[in-house]
Amino acid sequence: xxxxxxxxxxxxxxxxxxxxxxxxxxxxxxxxxxxxxxxxxxxxxxxxxxxxxxxxxxxxxxxxxxxxxxxxxxxxxxxxxxxxxxxxxxxxxxxxxxxxxx
Numbered sequence: 001x002x003x004x005x006x007x008x009x010x011x012x013x014x015x016x017x018x019x020x021x022x023x024x025x026x027x028x029x030x031x032x033x034x035x036x037x038x039x040x041x042x043x044x045x046x047x048x049x050x051x052x053x054x055x056x057x058x059x060x061x062x063x064x065x066x067x068x069x070x071x072x073x074x075x076x077x078x079x080x081x082x083x084x085x086x087x088x089x090x091x092x093x094x095x096x097x098x099x100x101x102x
Contacts, residue, residue, distance in 0.1 A: 004034040007096040009073065018060040019067060025054035026093060042077035042090035072100030 008027040011019055030040055045065065051058045068074040077090040094100055 001035070004031050006031050006034050006040055009094040009096050009098060009100070011073070012071070016064065016067070018056065018064045021056060022050065022054050022061060022064040023068075023073075025050065029053060030093060040095070041092045043093070044088050045074070045091045045093075046088065072102055075101045 006027075008023060008030065011023050015023075026045065029045075030043065033043060034040060047058050047061045047065065050056070050061045050065075054061065056064075065074065069076075073094045074091045077092050080088045080090060092101075
């Protein structure tokens with residue numbers, strides 16, 4: 001089965017190693033959601049899940065996510081709350097051909 005035609009924006013040349021490891025993992029997650037019939041955005045990007053998905057420490061994921069947010073490669077769509085559960089932030093990710101969100 002071919003990969004869905006969803007590509008995230010290219011990272012800047014000076015991106016950290018953690019950024020270069022996490023960004024393709026997020027792209028794979030987006031593609032997996034599309035294959036499953038889900039929409040591309042917004043999506044939950046929980047650190048606990050991403051550290052296992054990308055094989056990284058939670059600290060490395062947190063720092064990379066902060067850099068992505070600060071540079072406009074991800075931005076918050078909304079926060080979903082359920083009684084007795086952790087809040088979940090839903091994120092938009094920068095797709096290929098889009099400009100980073102200021």
